[in-house]
Structures are given as structure tokens and as C-alpha cells.
Amino acid sequence: MQDNIRGRAYVLGDDVDTDQIIPAHYLTYNPAIPEERRMFGVYALSGVPAARAGLPEGRRPFVPEGGEPGEYRIVVGGRNFGCGSSREHAPLALDEAGVEAVIAESYARIFFRNSVNGGYLIPFETPTRLVGEIRTGDDVELDVREHRLTNHTTGRRYELSPLGDILPILEAGDIFAYARAAGTLK
Amino acid sequence: MAMTMTEKILARAANRDAVRAGENVWVDVDVLLTHDVCGPGTIGVFYENFGRDAKVWDPDKVVIIPDHYIFTADAKARRNVDILREFVAEQGIRHYYDPGTERYKGVCHVALPEEGHARPGEVLFGTDSHTCTAGAFGEFATGIGNTEAGFVLGAGKLWVKVPETMRFLFEGEMPPYLMAKDLILHIIGDIGVDGATYRAMEFAGQGVHALNIEERMTLCNMGVEAGGKNGIIAPDSVTLDAVQARTDKPFTVVRNDPGATFHSERVYDLARLEPTVAKPHSPDNRAAARELRDVKLDRAYIGSCTGGKITDFLAAARVLKGRRTAIDTFIVPATTRVLGALHTERVGGETLAEIFRAAGCQIGQASCAACLGGPEDTFGRLNEPLRCISTTNRNFPGRMGHKEGEVFLASPLTAAASAVTGRITDPREVL
Numbered sequence: 019m020q021d022n023i024r025g026r027a028y029v030l031g032d033d034v035d036t037d038q039i040i041p042a043h044y045l046t047y048n049p050a051i052p053e054e055r056r057m058f059g060v061y062a063l064s065g066v067p068a069a070r071a072g073l074p075e076g077r078r079p080f081v082p083e084g085g086e087p088g089e090y091r092i093v094v095g096g097r098n099f100g101c102g103s104s105r106e107h108a109p110l111a112l113d114e115a116g117v118e119a120v121i122a123e124s125y126a127r128i129f130f131r132n133s134v135n136g137g138y139l140i141p142f143e144t145p146t147r148l149v150g151e152i153r154t155g156d157d158v159e160l161d162v163r164e165h166r167l168t169n170h171t172t173g174r175r176y177e178l179s180p181l182g183d184i185l186p187i188l189e190a191g192d193i194f195a196y197a198r199a200a201g202t203l204k
Numbered sequence: 205m206a207m208t209m210t211e212k213i214l215a216r217a218a219n220r221d222a223v224r225a226g227e228n229v230w231v232d233v234d235v236l237l238t239h240d241v242c243g244p245g246t247i248g249v250f251y252e253n254f255g256r257d258a259k260v261w262d263p264d265k266v267v268i269i270p271d272h273y274i275f276t277a278d279a280k281a282r283r284n285v286d287i288l289r290e291f292v293a294e295q296g297i298r299h300y301y302d303p304g305t306e307r308y309k310g311v312c313h314v315a316l317p318e319e320g321h322a323r324p325g326e327v328l329f330g331t332d333s334h335t336c337t338a339g340a341f342g343e344f345a346t347g348i349g350n351t352e353a354g355f356v357l358g359a360g361k362l363w364v365k366v367p368e369t370m371r372f373l374f375e376g377e378m379p380p381y382l383m384a385k386d387l388i389l390h391i392i393g394d395i396g397v398d399g400a401t402y403r404a405m406e407f408a409g410q411g412v413h414a415l416n417i418e419e420r421m422t423l424c425n426m427g428v429e430a431g432g433k434n435g436i437i438a439p440d441s442v443t444l445d446a447v448q449a450r451t452d453k454p455f456t457v458v459r460n461d462p463g464a465t466f467h468s469e470r471v472y473d474l475a476r477l478e479p480t481v482a483k484p485h486s487p488d489n490r491a492a493a494r495e496l497r498d499v500k501l502d503r504a505y506i507g508s509c510t511g512g513k514i515t516d517f518l519a520a521a522r523v524l525k526g527r528r529t530a531i532d533t534f535i536v537p538a539t540t541r542v543l544g545a546l547h548t549e550r551v552g553g554e555t556l557a558e559i560f561r562a563a564g565c566q567i568g569q570a571s572c573a574a575c576l577g578g579p580e581d582t583f584g585r586l587n588e589p590l591r592c593i594s595t596t597n598r599n600f601p602g603r604m605g606h607k608e609g610e611v612f613l614a615s616p617l618t619a620a621a622s623a624v625t626g627r628i629t630d631p632r633e634v635l
Contacts, residue, residue, distance in 0.1 A: 033397055033486060035600045042576040043605075045241045046273060046280035048287070049350070050248020054280075065602045098398035098431065102598055103576065104333035106245065106349035126431055127402050128333055132349035183228055183365075193355050193363075194253045202230060203359055 019140070019188045023118045024159040025091025027152050027169075028080055029073040030066065034095050035102035036129060038065040040111040042103075049110055058107055059087045059114030072154040080115070087115035092158050095122035096149045099141075100129025106136055113138035119160055121167060121178060123147060134184045137192030142167075143179040151176070206463035208369045209436055210404040213344040213458050217327045225368040225465075233265065234343075235321055236356045237330035239312050240270040242349075244287040246331055249354025260295050261360035267299040267321050268292060269312035274303045274571045278579040310539035310570030313337040313425065313509040317417075318541050320451030324439045325458045329356060333428045334509050334597065340420035341447060342439035342458065347428065367433045368467035369404040370395075374411030376474040381632045383519060384419035385511060385595065385615035387411075388426040389480040390472070393490025401431030403467055406460075411474045412437060417446040418515040425510050426597050429487040479630050481593075482613040485601045493618050496628035502590040504529065504623035505604070506616050507536025507568070508575040511595020514545045516616040517560075521551045523620035523634055524563040530626035533565040534584035536573045543570050565623075577605035586611075593622045 044061045047054040063071070063080035072078025081087045093112060099122035100108060109132050112120070119140040120133070133141045140162060148167075152158065156171040165178040181188065190196035197203035205222045207215065215223040217231035238246050251258060260266055268288055273281035285303055292300040299321065301309040309315035313334050316322050324342035328335060331353045338345035348362065356362050372391055392399070405427040412420065420442075424435030437443070439457045447455065479493040506512065506520050517535070537543040546557040546567065560567055566584075574584035575596040582605070586592060589608035596604070599611035614622070617631040624634055 033600075035598070035603075037576070037598070037600050037603050041602055042578055043580070046278055046284060046579070048248065048280070048284060049245045050252070065607065067601045067607060098401070101397055101431065102333065102600060104331060104335075104347035104349060105242065106331075106351060124398060124401065126398070127433055128347050128349065131352065135355070136349060136351035193351060197355070197359065202361070203355075 027156045027158045028090035029094045029154045032096035033098045036108040039108040041065040058111035062111035062115040093120045097123045101126035104128045106132045109133040109138035135193035206461035208464045234326035235328045237267045241272040242331035244284045245350035246353040250357040254358040260357045263297045271311045272572045276579040311509045314538040323455040325456035337425040339424040339435040346434045367404045371406045371469040373409035373471045383615040384422040386480040392430045392488045397488045398431040405432040405435045418513040484610040493630040499628040503592040504533040505594040508596040510597040512538035520616040520620040521556045521559045525559045529564045529623040533623040535565045536568040537570045540570045
């Protein structure tokens, strides 16, 4: 787990479901095969309707048409981020696209668990709505230990919710490393 | 200490006398379910972490039911099924239902109980969000990811946070124009798509216990659309008959303790509910079907784990018998058993298949098909920005294939009535 993450923010709205994060017709790629795993990054967030892609303006695709992913390191969402299908390809796709953390008001539980147990990204919860506060492309910095977000573009700072129960798993790396360290897995 | 059904099941699986909502516990897994979309990734995680020679913790507790991308020419989809075949052969997994053979079933959530793998009191994890369907059998059933499933394959256990329980009681008698789908769409409209996040949803009351097992499965199935961790219904004679007809494995019936603590309780009077629709693009975007009578449609789709069971097609046939559809109408049985029933179950002397064909419907093969879009050659997929009424579970943007498509979720009765008129129609108009 990194203690500090700085990069550009990509902003989405409420109820971003996993079909938007990675549409179902890409699920035939097998994440266990490296060259296919890459493709999830290429198609990450390709199901988001244009008007809601990259708020507040919209029509800012997460990955430019025909381009490579990697412009954004932090995704900001509203309520119920990652709802819908249980596909782990969703946090995996964001990870493959270079995202290190998502900051949302709340998460659907399977996406939240997948993010942590698979070691893909840090799912931070924010007690205040950041959609509208932060704009796509803003230069933001996350102090993971202090659960604090700084927007260098505007100079504003935001307190996020502590990571709580999931911190030991994030620190270990994933559920396997965590269970081995805890002696649950021999 | 008084516990809810869900707490009791998790306490037993955690080898504890008692657990409380909010605790994190490691539980022993009774059944792990996976399919062709998440199976290959799960298998990859398993071998990567436990070693190439690793064996699964218990081959009899692993159930693999390919169902998503079966009737497609897509090479990767076919390759993924080959990965499953190789894995079950290596691991000696018997509960595998191979496409292209007599054993092929179709949609895992409907096939699982058909094959006797859903039993009261057990803990079921599946790599699919609609795994919660099996809560209808009085077990703890929930969806997980590939990494977690890969972990379970080797360890036979997983950590879970014990959920609080929200109770939903249905009082009165079910009117002939309502189905379980209307009830769950009504609940989701009330509490929202995140209204039950991290919680168990228990369905109870006289109205629920009067439902057959398939309708109960529909209720639990869409619990995840309110963010629920699991749906659950206390076992009764309907449950026990359904389970014992399919398996002779022993199981333990678990019910709420008197005095158990619940998060909340909502009571509904069935006589006051109406045929319900979820408008695009969210399952909680609720309206009464009669309020949408001016909404013209391009297509009707009756299928999926939510709306492709025998009960669903019997209901659709009641409406379609002797009528013609005004729009393209797709009939997709969830499993091969349901497909068989289309040729044996009758309404007024005619088989369901005869009724659907006479009405102008197209009948597809048993699978998930266009519920989640899938490869472009998928039966019923929205390859154009069409407006579709569907008995499926999700109407997110792009869910059935086209990003600008519009999906209205409804019961099989409402979908069939709408297929006849070509616009959203309350089934009371045609019944």
C-alpha cells in the first residue's frame, strides 16, 4: 500500500455500475493471461454514457479513443459506486488503467470487497460529496494514512473516512497475503 | 443470545456459539459456485496463489455451471469453457454441467437448486452477484469476486462481515395481476439501489409464504439491486418439498430466534400494490405500469435468472394465449429444464411453446443471453438503441448491449401484456 498518491482526478456521478466500468462483452478476456489482462485497462470506464464521462463537463472519455490508459490515478464518485454485477474485472480494469484509489460517498459491497481482497485499489469513503467539488483533470494528492485529500488545483483539503477494518488487508497487499500473515492460511 | 437466521447460519459456519451483526468472521464454505465468465479468472488466481499442483479444498463442494456466453461463435468465450473443462478434469469436480452435452443446464442460479445444490442453513458463495437467489431456500448466499473465489477454492473459507437484517413483510393475498417481481421492484423503489447495502433482506409474512419456490427466488434474486448482501426466506413446507425433491443430502433448518434484533421492518399490504416497472436506467426508478401506458416499445424480453423460470412463462402464456405480439418478443428459458417445460406445461390445452409461437415470439436456448448484453451475436441483444421491456434484473446504461438502449424492468405478466399492445401495459388491461 502506498502512503501517498498524487495525480489527476477523474470524476463520475452516482450509481456507477460495473457494466459501465467494464461492459460485459469484454468479459471474455481472461485476466489470468497477461496480454488479455491489459485489455481491461484499455476498455476501463468505456460503458459510461458520454454525458456523464469526466464531470462536470462530461464527454471526456477516461481513455481517449484509440489511446492508452494512464492519465488518471484517482477516481472520484458519488453514491453506490460499483453497483451491479459482481465482476472483479471492474476494479481490475481501473487498476490496469493506472488508478490507485477511488473516493466515493458509498460503495456497493462486492466492488468494495473485490477492490480490497484483490489488492487492486484503495476504496476511500468520503463523508462529504466531492462530485462537483473536484473537477476531472484536477491535480489531487491523497495522504492514505491521514485519510486526507488535497486538491492542488484549488488548494482545498478534504477529510475522508478512516479505512477501518480493511486497512490490515490493504497493508498486507491482498486477502492471500493477509490470511498468510494472520496464520489463517498455511 | 437471540440471533437472526443470517446470524445463526454464519455463527455455525464460523464454529461459534453466536455472532453479532457488524463482526468480521471467517466462515467455512458449503458450496462455491462459478461460471464461464468468472471461472477462468478464479482458476488463475487459485493456481497462482496455491501452486500449479494445488488441489481444491473439497471437489464435491465446487459447482461449476457455464451459462453466460454459450451460444456464440466468440472464440474467447469458447476458450473460457475449455478452461473450465480442463480444470474440472484435473480436480475431479463432479458438479460440472458441460455445454453441448446432455448435462448442460443454463443459468446457474436456476440450475443450482434444480440440481440439489441449494440447501437450508448452508453458506453459499458464488462469483456472480445474483448468487443471493438461493436465499429463497433459507441459506446464506452471496456474490463474491474472482480473488475471493480463488481463495475459497484453496482454503474452503472466507471472511464476511455479519450483516444486519432488514425485514420486508407482505400481508394479505397475492392478486392474480401481481408477481414477485412487482414486490421486489416496489421495495427497491422504496429503499433505493443502495437502501440495503451490506445488509441481509428477509422476506416474510403470509404473502411470501404463499408464493411458490420460483417466485421466492425472484424476490431474493433482486435483493442485490437494493445493494443487499443476501436475501433470505425462512424455510417452510414449500422449501422442504423443493429441496428434498432434488437432494437427499442432510441439512439443518434455521429460523430467526424469538427476540432477534433487526435493522428495520416494513410491512406491505398486497391488495394495495400495483404492477410495477423500473424505468431506465436504474432498478429503483419506479413507476406503476398504468402510469407508463404512453410509452411505446420496440421489443419485449422474457428470460434470465429473474424472469425466465417455469412460473414466469406460465404467467406470460396466460396473457399471450390466443393473442399476437405487436413487437419483437424474445423468450429465453433460464435452463434446459425450463425449456423442456415449455413443451410439457400447458395453459388451456396448448403447450407454452405452442402459445408463444402462435403469438409470434422467438424462443431461444437456455442461457443468460441478452440479460447482460454479451457478444454481438447473443440472442435478443440490443444491437441498436431500442426500447425494451424486460423481465431481467438490471437496466443500467448499456446493460442489454447498446449504450443508448432503454430497458424497462417488469414482471412477466406486464412484459407479455406490453408485448401484445406494443406499449407499456398493466396486465389488468388484458387479463
